[in-house]
Amino acid sequence: MPGFELFGEEEKKEVNDVMSTGIIMRYGFDGARKGNWKAVALEKAICETFGSKYAQLTSSGTSALTTAMASLGIGAGDEIIMPAFTFVASFEAVLSTGAVPVLVDVDESLTLNPEAVRKAITPKTKCVMPVHMCGSMAWLDELQQICKAHKLILLEDACQSIGATYKGKYVGTIGDAGTFSFDFVKTITCGEGGVVMTNSEAVYTNSDGYSDHGHDHKGGADRGADQHPFLGYNYRISELHAAVGLAQIGKVHQFLAIQKKNHGLLKGILSQVPEVSFRTIPDPEGDSCSQLSWFLPSQDIARAVITELKAQGIAAGNFYWFDNNWHYIRKWDHLKEVKSLHALSAAQTEALVKLKTQDFSASDAVIGRCISTGISLLWTEEQIKEKGEKLVAVIQKVLREQTVSA
Ligand SMILES: *Cc1c(COP(=O)(O)O)cnc(C)c1O
Numbered sequence: 001m002p003g004f005e006l007f008g009e010e011e012k013k014e015v016n017d018v019m020s021t022g023i024i025m026r027y028g029f030d031g032a033r034k035g036n037w038k039a040v041a042l043e044k045a046i047c048e049t050f051g052s053k054y055a056q057l058t059s060s061g062t063s064a065l066t067t068a069m070a071s072l073g074i075g076a077g078d079e080i081i082m083p084a085f086t087f088v089a090s091f092e093a094v095l096s097t098g099a100v101p102v103l104v105d106v107d108e109s110l111t112l113n114p115e116a117v118r119k120a121i122t123p124k125t126k127c128v129m130p131v132h133m134c135g136s137m138a139w140l141d142e143l144q145q146i147c148k149a150h151k152l153i154l155l156e157d158a159c160q161s162i163g164a165t166y167k168g169k170y171v172g173t174i175g176d177a178g179t180f181s182f183d184f185v186k187t188i189t190c191g192e193g194g195v196v197m198t199n200s201e202a203v204y205t206n207s208d209g210y211s212d213h214g215h216d217h218k219g220g221a222d223r224g225a226d227q228h229p230f231l232g233y234n235y236r237i238s239e240l241h242a243a244v245g246l247a248q249i250g251k252v253h254q255f256l257a258i259q260k261k262n263h264g265l266l267k268g269i270l271s272q273v274p275e276v277s278f279r280t281i282p283d284p285e286g287d288s289c290s291q292l293s294w295f296l297p298s299q300d301i302a303r304a305v306i307t308e309l310k311a312q313g314i315a316a317g318n319f320y321w322f323d324n325n326w327h328y329i330r331k332w333d334h335l336k337e338v339k340s341l342h343a344l345s346a347a348q349t350e351a352l353v354k355l356k357t358q359d360f361s362a363s364d365a366v367i368g369r370c371i372s373t374g375i376s377l378l379w380t381e382e383q384i385k386e387k388g389e390k391l392v393a394v395i396q397k398v399l400r401e402q403t404v405s406a
């Protein structure tokens with residue numbers, strides 16, 4: 001799953017290149033850096049590897065989303081339709097631009113239900129933001145059709161699905177813009193970092209300036225001579241972080257191949273249990289396989305299986321019951337209670353308060369039954385077999401007990 005599992009000499013070499021000159025900032029110092037432009041090189045590698053026309057690195061996936069939204073002209077009062085199942089960073093970015101998050105249900109793809117999106121459109125809707133969760137992809141054809149019909153922006157949060165494809169194209173490169181995160185636990189990492197990808201020169205130019213205080217980067221070697229055509233912020237990546245990412249992207253196809261192999265082996269073992277079903281994948285060919293997401297027949301059975309896995313010290317990966325407070329609306333009390341350190345706008349506050357009473361039972365029925373198992377790059381076949389057999393044993397034990405008590 002995370003690229004940090006396979007750190008090696010490549011990362012050290014790239015970082016040492018930067019340390020040998022001491023120029024750890026990505027802009028300026030042209031002579032002193034002795035030809036080392038790691039951020040520029042990583043942006044080029046991202047374009048080549050994933051088939052995006054432009055790429056703008058940022059300090060995180062969250063700041064990449066914020067930068068993308070601003071660069072697409074999304075701001076105060078604009079509604080962004082997004083899923084109730086994602087990492088909190090998705091709504092953080094929305095709120096930070098002044099936009100209004102409109103949360104809707106996911107289906108068994110673990111991503112936006114296109115029908116729920118259609119129903120949530122209002123005259124204030126400006127953007128649809130699918131999140132490609134847990135290594136796989138959203139219903140992009142359907143979402144693209146909706147965006148086209150209603151003249152909406154399609155922004156892909158592909159932060160946790162680096163390397164997934166949809167009908168032959170990498171996710172993150174299909175909408176008006178898309179983002180990856182390179183935080184420490186993502187498929188490739190910079191330590192901290194993110195990227196905005198787009199095929200629009202205008203969106204790229206905006207991202208380039210917005211993430212660096214509004215610099216137009218036309219002053220040559222003298223940063224002080226740059227103009228500031230619009231307001232920006234500091235969401236820059238450092239050369240040290242970019243150096244790590246440059247080493248990692250060189251190995252991304254290797255990581256993906258290992259993920260696919262290990263995922264296939266584990267899925268084969270779990271498939272022996274007829275009561276286990278698997279997540280719907282809109283384009284099965286394109287799964288990055290960073291996680292294997294599977295369902296149990298009911299929320300009660302899922303809860304019992306997770307409880308038993310925990311008791312046996314086996315990592316489960318459930319976002320509904322006990323494991324994880326960060327990825328699903330049910331655990332986002334700080335959002336629903338509008339616990340912001342600074343005042344939010346009236347429109348934002350109203351939208352958040354509404355979340356407390358909104359019906360998410362369709363999502364509950366999916367997330368409450370789901371277990372997402374992270375796929376390690378380091379597992380041996382032996383270890384996968386052992387893990388799979390332990391999972392199967394726990395599921396069968398719970399199913400037996402349920403039948404007895406029923
Ligand atoms: C990781 C992640 C982000 C944010 O990335 P950071 O680099 O940690 O800021 C955004 N969205 C999703 C779905 C993520 O998984």
